[in-house]
Structure formats: structure tokens, C-alpha cells
Amino acid sequence: MQRFLNCLAFLTMFATSRRLPRRLALLAFLLSVPSLLFAWGAWSHQRINRAAILALPPVMRTFFYNHADFLTEEAVLPDARKYVINDKAEFTRHFINPEAYNLGPVAQFPRTWAEAQTRFDAATLEKNGTLPWYIEQMMGKLTRAFKNGRKDEILFLAGDLGHYLGDAHMPLHTTLNHDGQLTDQRGIHSFFEGQLPEMFGKDYNFHVREARYIDDPLAETWAIMQRSFATADTLLRLEKEQQANLTAASIYQLDAQGAIRKNQFGDTYHTADYATRYHLALKHMVERQLRAATVATADYWYTAWVNAGKPDLGKLDSKTTTRNNQRGLKQELKLIRKGKLVDFYTNPEF
Structure with missing residues (x-):
């Protein structure tokens, strides 16, 4: 809670200040706090x-x-x-x-x-x-x-x-x-x-062409x-195809208790093999x-x-x-x- 209050105080400074160094200080602080996603x-x-x-x-x-x-x-x-x-x-x-x-x-x-x-x-x-x-x-x-x-x-x-x-x-x-x-x-x-x-x-x-008007x-x-929007259907379909005939243990990493492993934001880890297949x-x-x-x-x-x-x-x-x-x-x-x-x-x- 204190971390949130500190962040809020810094945000107030950000909103009222027009000085870039102060904004940089805020940014450094925000990036030290994990986000949910x-x-x-x-x-x-x-x-x-x-x-x-x-x-x-x-x-x-x-x-x-x-x-x-x-x-x-x-x-x-x-x-x-x-x-x-x-x-x-x-x-x-x-x-x-x-x-x-x-x-x-x-x-x-x-x-x-x-x-x-x-x-x-x-x-x-x-x-x-x-x-x-x-x-x-x-x-x-x-x-x-x-x-x-x-x-x-x-x-x-x-x-x-x-x-x-x-x-x-x-x-x-x-x-x-x-x-x-x-x-x-x-x-x-x-x-x-x-x-x-x-x-x-x-x-x-990441080498792309020079910017154009x-x-x-x-x-x-x-x-x-x-x-x-058109691409979304494709990525969903391809992942669905990879799931066919696989057990949960083949798709998701499991923790020591046998539950699906999650990161600090609650997102599931997929196994390296499954991620490679999808990739x-x-x-x-x-x-x-x-x-x-x-x-x-x-x-x-x-x-x-x-x-x-x-x-x-x-x-x-x-x-x-x-x-x-x-x-x-x-x-x-x-x-x-x-x-x-x-x-x-x-x-x-x-």
C-alpha cells in the first residue's frame, strides 16, 4: 500500500511539472514497480x-x-x-x-x-x-x-x-x-x-525501412x-490446433505441487516444447x-x-x-x- 501511495505522489508531481528531469524520475520509479500485465x-x-x-x-x-x-x-x-x-x-x-x-x-x-x-x-x-x-x-x-x-x-x-x-x-x-x-x-x-x-x-x-509520410x-x-483483427483469428486457430491430443502437463509448466505454474501477474507458463511448437x-x-x-x-x-x-x-x-x-x-x-x-x-x- 505504501508503494502505491508513493507512486501516486510521484504521479501528482508528473501532472503538475513541465520539467523533463522530474518526469524521468517518475518514470524510473514507475518502472521499478511490477505491473499486472x-x-x-x-x-x-x-x-x-x-x-x-x-x-x-x-x-x-x-x-x-x-x-x-x-x-x-x-x-x-x-x-x-x-x-x-x-x-x-x-x-x-x-x-x-x-x-x-x-x-x-x-x-x-x-x-x-x-x-x-x-x-x-x-x-x-x-x-x-x-x-x-x-x-x-x-x-x-x-x-x-x-x-x-x-x-x-x-x-x-x-x-x-x-x-x-x-x-x-x-x-x-x-x-x-x-x-x-x-x-x-x-x-x-x-x-x-x-x-x-x-x-x-x-x-x-528489427531493421525496417526509413519512415515515410x-x-x-x-x-x-x-x-x-x-x-x-484478421490476424487474431489465425493466431487463435493455430494455437487451438497445437492443443489437439495434448495433456495439460504437455501444454503448461507445473510447479512442485503439480499445479499450473504462474508468474507474479497470474499469467500461466507454457512449456518450452509447446511454446516452440506454437512459435x-x-x-x-x-x-x-x-x-x-x-x-x-x-x-x-x-x-x-x-x-x-x-x-x-x-x-x-x-x-x-x-x-x-x-x-x-x-x-x-x-x-x-x-x-x-x-x-x-x-x-x-x-
């Missing part, structure tokens, strides 16, 4: 943002790299707001359940937040999720931050936007059957987004939703989704900057800051050309 897992969210920085054009990359550690750690802050401080407003931003809206295909959904608010009441939106519409709002805020030259706001909003774009590429965040509860596959959510990346992520290739971010956001059946699906999320994050950051009039980001940092980071940037660019990211520690969930 990080969408995509902290491992993946952090690497999406890190790789997206390296995919930016040089005119943006230097500024973003100067703050790479902040943007990497900030990638999990939206989940910390959900589970560490129980921010009720945060929960609905991370998912959408298209089936629950009874509108038919995703293509028929209201495109803008204004239209959604006209079509649905607040309770319906809160219950069924607002992820694509919140991405729209975040893009608007980030564009304004670029226009106003607000360094701390740019970094905070860019880091958050990367998180929500990551969620948009996690297929189970776009379906009512978000944890396989409708198909007797409970636990698949954390299995797909947490255990698999932690087990096999060392071999993922998005002519219609609204249309692109809904295209992402459609692709993710192979998916044929790099997890890696593809993380790469797509990386591309989208870089594209949306770049698009917001272009729409803001391409402000000079070099003015937001001292020459000393930029000079001190040049060596690290060169090293990370060499690594990313090989598909690798610099090694950094993420608290394991499995």
Missing part, C-alpha cells in the same frame, strides 16, 4: 520505440536519439498508468472490440473520434474500447507539440503514441475474444505477447485495425507484428513532424548533448543494419 510485454514495447527511433530520417533521428533511453522506458508508461495507479480513463485506450459495436466490418466504423462520440454514448465507448480513435487524438496532440516546440511534450506524446500503435498491432487487442475466453484458450494473450517474445525475441530482425493517418489507422506454427507472426508496429511508429512520428511544418528539432537540445550521443548513435546504426538493437535490460515477465 504489459500489453505486448515490456520487452516488445520498449524495442518497438527503440527501433522506430533508428528508422527516422537523419533530420529527426538525432533529436530522438538524444532521448532514446527516455523514449524506450516511456514505452510502457501507459500500462503503468493502468495497473500501477489504476487510472480508469486509461483502460479503454488500449483496445477495441469491433464485434461488440455491432456495426459489421471494421470498414463501416466511424472514422473520427467526433463521429464516434455522436454515434455511441460514453459507456459504450468505455466498455468496447477506443484505441483507433485515441491514436487519432494523440497524433493531433503530437503535431501541436511539434508546432509549439515543446520538447518535453514531444517526447512524452511520441513515447505514448508508440505504445498505442504497438497495441494496435497486437491482434488480440482488436477482438472481443482477447484472451481466448470464447474458445477455451484462456492465457493465450500473455502467451502470445509476453512469453513468446521473451523466449524467441533475440532472433527477431502518411497521406491519410486516419485511413492508415483503420487499415491497421483491419489487418490486426513454429506462427511462422514469424510475432516478429512481423513487431516490425509492422515499428514501421508505423516511425511513420506516425515523421508525419506529425511534417504536418507541423518540419520545425528544427536541433534547437531543442544543446550542442553538448548532441555531441555526447553521436558515438552511441553510430554504434546503434551499425547494429540495426544487422537487424539488432543495443542490449538493454527489461524486467522479465516469464
